[in-house]
Amino acid sequence: MIERGAIVVRGIKFQASHGASAEERRHTRGFEVDLDIEARDPIAKGGQTDRLADTVDYLELCTLVIRVGTESTCHLVEKVATRILDAVCARHPTAHVSVEVRKIDPPCPGAPRYCGVRIAGGPLVTTP
Numbered sequence: 001m002i003e004r005g006a007i008v009v010r011g012i013k014f015q016a017s018h019g020a021s022a023e024e025r026r027h028t029r030g031f032e033v034d035l036d037i038e039a040r041d042p043i044a045k046g047g048q049t050d051r052l053a054d055t056v057d058y059l060e061l062c063t064l065v066i067r068v069g070t071e072s073t074c075h076l077v078e079k080v081a082t083r084i085l086d087a088v089c090a091r092h093p094t095a096h097v098s099v100e101v102r103k104i105d106p107p108c109p110g111a112p113r114y115c116g117v118r119i120a121g122g123p124l125v126t127t128p
Contacts, residue, residue, distance in 0.1 A: 032104060
C-alpha cells in the first residue's frame with residue numbers, strides 16, 4: 001500500500017516579461033518551473049485503477065503553470081512562484097505542493113544560467 005508519493009514535473013517552459021526593471025518587462029525571456037505534488041490518495045488510487053481520472057494529470061498541471069506564468073506580468077519571481085503555488089493548491093487542496101521557478105539567463109553580473117525561487121505550501125501528507 002502506498003503511504004506517500006509525489007507527482008513530479010520538471011522543466012515546464014514558457015516565455016514571459018517578468019522582471020524588477022522596466023527594461024526587463026519590455027522583453028520576454030525564458031522561465032522554467034518544477035513541481036512536486038505530494039498527495040497520497042490520488043497517487044494510490046491511480047496506481048490501483050490505472051485511470052488518469054484517478055490521479056494528478058501532468059497535462060493539466062503543465063497547462064495551468066503556463067497559463068498562470070504568462071497571463072500577467074510580475075516584478076518578482078517570488079510573485080510568479082506564489083501565483084503558481086496558489087493555483088495548483090486550489091486545484092489540489094489536499095496536496096502539499098512545491099514550486100521552483102527559474103528565470104533563464106537573467107541580466108546579472110557573472111552571467112548566471114538562471115536565478116530562481118522555491119516555495120511550498122498546502123497540507124503535508126501524513127500516514128493514516
